[in-house]
Every structure is written in structure tokens, then in C-alpha cells.
Amino acid sequence: MRRDSIVLLGVNHKKTPLKIREKMALTGGYVEPLEKLRELDGLKEYYLLSTCNRVEVLFVCQDPERMRREVLDLLFAGKVSREEVAGCFYVYENEEAIRHLFMVSSSLDSMIVGESQILGQLKEAFRHAAEQKTAGLIINKLLHKSFSVAKRVRTETRIGANAVSISYAAVELGRKIFGDLRGKRVMLVGAGEMAELAAEHLVGQGIQEVVVANRTLERAMKLAARFKGRAIGLDEVVEQLLDVDILISSTGAEGLVLFKKDIVPLMSRRRNRPLFFIDIAVPRDLDPEINTLENVYLYDIDDLHNVVEMNREQRDKEAVKAQRIVEEETLKFQRWLDGMEVTPTIVDLRAVAESICQTELAKTLPRLNGISTKERKCIERMASSIVGKMLHHPMCYLKADHGCVDQAERIVQVRTLFQLNEQCEQCKQADD
Amino acid sequence: MSYLLFQAGFAAYFVTAVIYTVFFFSQKNKIRNVARIIFIVAASLHTLNIIFRYIEAGHTPITSIHETISFFAWSIACCHLSFRWRYTVKNSGTFTSIIVLLLMLASSLASRELLPLPPEMRSWLLPVHASISIIADAFLALAAIGGGMYLLQERELKQKRFGFFFSRLPSLDTLDKLNQHCISIGFPLMTLGMFAGYIWARQIWGGRPWQWNPKVVCAMITWLFYAGLMHQRFTLGWRGRRAAWITVIAFCAVLLTFWFVLSGGAIHAT
Numbered sequence: 001m002r003r004d005s006i007v008l009l010g011v012n013h014k015k016t017p018l019k020i021r022e023k024m025a026l027t028g029g030y031v032e033p034l035e036k037l038r039e040l041d042g043l044k045e046y047y048l049l050s051t052c053n054r055v056e057v058l059f060v061c062q063d064p065e066r067m068r069r070e071v072l073d074l075l076f077a078g079k080v081s082r083e084e085v086a087g088c089f090y091v092y093e094n095e096e097a098i099r100h101l102f103m104v105s106s107s108l109d110s111m112i113v114g115e116s117q118i119l120g121q122l123k124e125a126f127r128h129a130a131e132q133k134t135a136g137l138i139i140n141k142l143l144h145k146s147f148s149v150a151k152r153v154r155t156e157t158r159i160g161a162n163a164v165s166i167s168y169a170a171v172e173l174g175r176k177i178f179g180d181l182r183g184k185r186v187m188l189v190g191a192g193e194m195a196e197l198a199a200e201h202l203v204g205q206g207i208q209e210v211v212v213a214n215r216t217l218e219r220a221m222k223l224a225a226r227f228k229g230r231a232i233g234l235d236e237v238v239e240q241l242l243d244v245d246i247l248i249s250s251t252g253a254e255g256l257v258l259f260k261k262d263i264v265p266l267m268s269r270r271r272n273r274p275l276f277f278i279d280i281a282v283p284r285d286l287d288p289e290i291n292t293l294e295n296v297y298l299y300d301i302d303d304l305h306n307v308v309e310m311n312r313e314q315r316d317k318e319a320v321k322a323q324r325i326v327e328e329e330t331l332k333f334q335r336w337l338d339g340m341e342v343t344p345t346i347v348d349l350r351a352v353a354e355s356i357c358q359t360e361l362a363k364t365l366p367r368l369n370g371i372s373t374k375e376r377k378c379i380e381r382m383a384s385s386i387v388g389k390m391l392h393h394p395m396c397y398l399k400a401d402h403g404c405v406d407q408a409e410r411i412v413q414v415r416t417l418f419q420l421n422e423q424c425e426q427c428k429q430a431d432d
Numbered sequence: 433m434s435y436l437l438f439q440a441g442f443a444a445y446f447v448t449a450v451i452y453t454v455f456f457f458s459q460k461n462k463i464r465n466v467a468r469i470i471f472i473v474a475a476s477l478h479t480l481n482i483i484f485r486y487i488e489a490g491h492t493p494i495t496s497i498h499e500t501i502s503f504f505a506w507s508i509a510c511c512h513l514s515f516r517w518r519y520t521v522k523n524s525g526t527f528t529s530i531i532v533l534l535l536m537l538a539s540s541l542a543s544r545e546l547l548p549l550p551p552e553m554r555s556w557l558l559p560v561h562a563s564i565s566i567i568a569d570a571f572l573a574l575a576a577i578g579g580g581m582y583l584l585q586e587r588e589l590k591q592k593r594f595g596f597f598f599s600r601l602p603s604l605d606t607l608d609k610l611n612q613h614c615i616s617i618g619f620p621l622m623t624l625g626m627f628a629g630y631i632w633a634r635q636i637w638g639g640r641p642w643q644w645n646p647k648v649v650c651a652m653i654t655w656l657f658y659a660g661l662m663h664q665r666f667t668l669g670w671r672g673r674r675a676a677w678i679t680v681i682a683f684c685a686v687l688l689t690f691w692f693v694l695s696g697g698a699i700h701a702t
Contacts, residue, residue, distance in 0.1 A: 176589060179603035271669025295672045303592045
């Protein structure tokens with residue numbers, strides 16, 4: 001039987017323009033697409049991740065070529081043409097897929113390297129997959145590992161020190177437009193987590209007031225209470241823009257929320273005081289034409305990328321360290337994965353048994369006085385035959401076709417029962 | 433003596449401009465402090481030069497081309513330094529010092545001869561009219577420098593390509609405020625200078641002070657530009673790019689007027 005492949009398919013902010021990404025984003029949540037993927041019987045395990053910068057599918061299957069096509073067709077048919085998809089998707093398999101996932105979780109692949117939001121998003125995505133029972137043994141282990149890699153990177157490098165994600169870029173640009181952010185007012189449209197973070201950062205810079213507009217007023221009030229601001233309904237946004245200087249939009253709406261024609265009459269009533277729009281929603285909320293107005297500055301998520309790019313150099317050093325950690329962990333995981341095959345498990349099992357045998361013999365034989373070589377051989381043979389007999393059934397269990405328990409599952413059982421992972425580490429260390 | 437001081441001032445301005453340019457690239461605060469000190473020294477030398485020239489000539493030294501341009505350069509330098517007390521505009525020193533240096537260069541190329549003052553110019557209105565007008569022009573020059581910086585910075589922000597200038601130029605708001613401050617000082621001074629010129633013209637030509645010559649027309653057009661801008665800013669809140677453009681264009685008109693004044697000779701009635 002061929003070994004299963006781990007495949008990772010995705011688009012991210014590096015290769016794919018926002019225009020295509022926003023069409024692909026899974027706006028309706030994870031439940032539906034996860035349910036849809038269940039139709040493909042070639043998929044053994046899978047999970048989905050969709051953030052504003054990336055859409056990724058990770059799955060385990062036998063035939064990666066075929067499954068890749070089927071998954072893409074299933075998820076994105078009707079949204080984007082095949083040609084468009086082909087040009088911008090990346091596909092990683094096995095070791096590369098593992099490495100990529102670790103890079104993503106530890107925020108090395110993020111638009112803003114070192115930001116921490118991605119880990120939360122990853123956990124959220126995994127939770128859905130776990131609830132829908134689409135994540136099996138390998139994905140479970142892989143995702144958990146990716147969380148711990150992220151944690152390791154965060155504690156061992158200073159990569160997170162400079163990056164506070166989009167918020168950082170928003171503050172930097174706000175300063176270039178307004179000079180001083182003190183006394184300015186900010187409005188959040190849509191009460192997303194990212195907008196919340198940005199607002200928090202802006203408040204730290206002395207923003208006077210935070211106004212929260214949301215579809216559900218309750219959520220808006222909750223968020224507004226956090227910043228001691230006020231909550232308004234979505235239909236009041238244009239009117240309230242008169243007093244606001246910065247607007248951060250992050251609604252989950254499918255189409256545009258604010259148009260150029262809404263803003264034009266506003267500017268003369270504002271006496272042309274500058275307005276700074278930040279659109280962090282995917283798909284976009286704000287009409288790109290807004291940027292053509294005088295004294296109005298509109299930045300979408302890709303534009304913010306450019307701002308962040310400027311601060312790159314100092315982070316690159318830490319990124320090298322972080323990449324080394326990812327590399328290490330990828331190798332470790334690969335080793336675990338290799339162990340998940342029948343043959344290496346049998347080899348490990350034998351090795352462990354053999355080493356127990358040798359240790360016990362080494363303890364016992366010196367105590368027996370005056371035995372002949374022949375007797376000594378007999379004892380040795382007896383010990384190894386006991387071990388061999390003990391191992392016979394576990395070996396059969398591993399090798400046989402078993403109706404109800406999956407082979408991968410059985411391998412884990414045996415490895416856990418005999419503590420093969422730990423034992424083998426010790427054996428290797430002893431050898432070294 | 434005055435010429436020696438002029439040369440020294442010129443050299444100091446040169447050093448200032450070079451150091452400010454170095455600072456513009458390296459962005460090290462230490463360098464800026466050095467540049468600022470040398471700038472102050474240069475302006476002081478220049479001040480002494482004007483005082484000495486006043487003593488040598490026996491009248492306010494704003495009559496020949498050399499003197500006028502030199503006085504203009506001195507006014508810009510002093511206005512810039514006076515602004516530093518109020519609030520700082522990041523990196524404006526580089527632009528200002530280069531403009532001052534260029535004016536000094538132009539001034540040094542003109543004839544430095546001390547011309548005897550024609551009799552009709554011997555009036556207490558000479559220092560009033562000339563110095564006020566030139567100081568007004570200096571403020572308007574700073575406004576134009578600010579306007580130019582604004583346009584550069586605004587372009588980077590709108591096009592979202594953050595190049596060389598983005599981190600080096602101050603915020604749009606600072607530049608817009610600089611523009612407003614400079615014009616709200618420069619415009620009244622300009623009006624005052626023109627009024628002094630009008631009175632003076634009445635003294636010389638009696639009841640026919642308004643003469644249709646290019647200089648006067650040009651000065652009127654310039655005045656209208658600034659008056660329009662001030663009006664729009666206060667009533668409609670014009671600001672930002674539009675204000676910056678008008679400031680730059682209006683300053684071109686200022687320069688044109690200035691050129692007419694200079695080419696018209698010492699007394700500009702012809």
C-alpha cells in the first residue's frame with residue numbers, strides 16, 4: 001500500500017492579488033465547505049483555513065494529483081475560473097506542506113511577519129475541523145504541533161516585538177496624514193477581531209473617541225464599552241462620518257458598504273478635513289474610487305502591506321532564527337511521520353525488545369557463577385525467544401488487514417503501548 | 433568689510449546646505465543640530481553684512497539687485513529660523529537652506545557697486561515699503577516650500593508607493609499648517625507693503641499713483657491669488673493639495689513680480 005500524502009493547497013497575499021482572494025474567501029464560515037468536502041471519498045482527513053490574507057486547504061489522501069483537482073473544483077467552482085486558479089495556487093506536499101503550515105502558524109508567512117492573530121485563526125479553523133470530525137490522526141498531531149512551534153518561535157525569538165499587525169501600519173499612516181493622533185476620532189465598521197486590535201492600538205496613541213458600527217447592535221455596544229465609546233447602527237455610518245477622522249472597516253459583507261458618492265457631499269460639510277479609510281475586510285467593503293477624492297486616503301489590506309514592507313529589515317534577522325526552529329520542527333515531525341509506517345514500527349519494536357533483552361542479560365549473567373558457554377547460550381536464547389513470543393501478536397496486529405481499526409490508528413496504539421517514540425529516542429542517544 | 437561678511441555668510445550657507453542635505457539622507461539628529469547651529473551663524477553673519485552695508489551706503493541697502501536678492505535670502509533664513517521657535521517642521525531646513533544658497537549665489541553674481549540714491553527715492557518709505565514687501569515674500573517663499581513638500585508627500589500617500597521621501601517628510605497636517613501660518617503672516621505683510629508703495633507713489637507722482645506697468649499688474653494678480661486662497665480657506669475650508677498648488681503657483685507670480693521690480697531698475701516706476 002502506498003503511503004498517504006499530506007497536501008496543502010492555498011492562495012495567500014504574496015502571490016494572489018486581493019481581487020482574486022476576495023472571491024475565494026470562505027465568507028460563509030467553515031461548516032458548509034467542510035461538509036461539502038465530505039463528498040470526496042478520496043480525502044482521509046482535511047481542514048480549512050480562511051483569513052483575510054489566505055485561504056488554505058490541508059488534506060491527507062492517496063492520490064494527490066486527482067484530489068487536488070477535485071478539491072479545487074468543489075470549493076471554488078463558480079467563484080473563479082480554472083485558469084485564474086491555476087496561476088495563483090500553491091501546492092505543497094509532505095515535508096513542504098508541514099514546513100509551510102509551521103511557517104504560517106508561527107507567522108513567518110504573514111503579511112506582517114510576527115503578528116499573532118494568525119495563531120488564533122488557525123486554532124479556530126482547527127476547532128471547526130475537529131468538531132466536524134474531519135481532522136484525523138495526522139492532522140490532529142500536525143496542527144497541535146504547529147501550535148507548539150508557534151509558541152516556541154514566539155518565546156525563543158523576538159519576532160513578535162515589532163509587529164502588531166495591521167494596527168501598526170494604520171498608526172504609521174495615520175501619523176503621516178494627521179501628524180498627531182491625539183484628539184482624533186476613529187470609527188470601526190464591523191466588530192471583527194482585527195478591527196478591535198487596530199482600535200486598541202490607536203487608542204494607545206491618544207485617540208479621543210471610538211465609535212463602533214455593527215450589524216448587530218449588541219456586539220457593537222459590547223465593543224464600544226471596551227473603549228468607552230459609543231455604538232451606532234450601520235445605517236448611521238455616513239452621517240456619523242462628519243465627526244470621524246479614521247474609519248476601519250472589517251465587515252463580512254459580500255459587497256461594498258461605502259461608495260464614493262456617499263463621501264463626496266460629506267467632504268464640503270467636513271470643511272475638507274482629511275479622512276483616512278482603512279479597509280481590512282476581504283472581500284473589500286469600501287469603494288476603491290474613494291481614494292481619488294481630495295483629502296481622502298483609502299488603504300486596503302494590500303496597500304498596508306507596502307507600509308509594513310518598509311520595516312522589514314530589522315525583522316529579517318529574527319526571521320532567520322525562527323526559520324531554523326521551523327526547520328527543526330519539520331524534521332522532527334517528519335521523523336514522527338516516518339515512524340507511522342508499519343516497517344519502521346516493527347524495526348523500532350524489535351530494537352526496543354532487543355535492548356531490553358540485552359540489559360537484563362547483562363544484569364543477570366555476571367551473577368551466575370560457573371556456568372559453561374553452552375549454558376550461557378541457552379539462557380540468551382531463552383530470553384530472546386520470550387521477547388519474540390511476546391512481540392508476535394503485536395506484530396501480527398500491525399501487519400494484518402484489520403476490518404475495524406485503521407492501520408495508522410493501530411500503529412499509534414502499538415507505538416503508545418510500547419512507548420516506542422520515547423524509547424527509540426533514548427536508544428539513539430545512547431548510541432550517540 | 434561688508435563684502436567680507438557677505439562672503440563669510442555665503443560660505444556658511446553653503447556648508448549649512450551641504451550638511452542639511454547629508455542629514456536628509458542619513459537622518460541622524462546629531463548632524464541636524466550641527467546644521468542648525470551653522471545656519472544660525474550664517475544668518476548672523478548675513479545680518480552683520482546688511483548692517484555694515486547700511487552704514488557704508490547711508491541708506492537702507494535694498495536698492496540694487498545685489499542688495500535686494502541678498503535681503504530676500506536673509507529674510508527667508510530669518511523666517512525659517514523664527515519658525516523653529518514655534519514648531520518644528522521635519523526636514524524643511526534642507527529645502528530652505530538650498531533656496532537661500534541659490535539666492536545668495538544669484539546675489540553674488542550681480543554688481544555690488546554702491547549706487548548713489550536718486551533724489552526721489554530719499555524717503556522714509558523706502559525701508560518700510562521694500563523691507564516689508566521682501567519679508568512678506570520670504571514668508572510666501574516658505575509657504576511655497578511647504579506646499580512643494582506637501583505635494584511630494586501627498587503623492588506618496590495617494591499612490592501608496594513609499595519611496596525616499598515618505599519617511600523623510602513631515603505629516604500632511606504639519607505641512608498644511610505651515611502653509612496656513614506662513615500665508616496668514618505673509619499676506620497681511622504683503623498688503624501692508626503694497627499700501628506703503630501706494631502712499632509713496634502718491635508722494636512722487638501726486639494724484640496719478642496707479643500706473644499700468646507690468647510690475648504693478650503682476651503684483652495685483654499675485655495679491656488676488658493669495659486673497660482668494662485665504663478667502664476659500666476660511667469660508668470653504670480649502671486645504672491640502674489644492675491649497676498647496678495655489679501656494680506654489682502664486683509664489684511663481686511673486687517671483688515674476690520680483691523679476692519685474694529688479695529689471696525695472698532701482699526705482700521701479702518705468
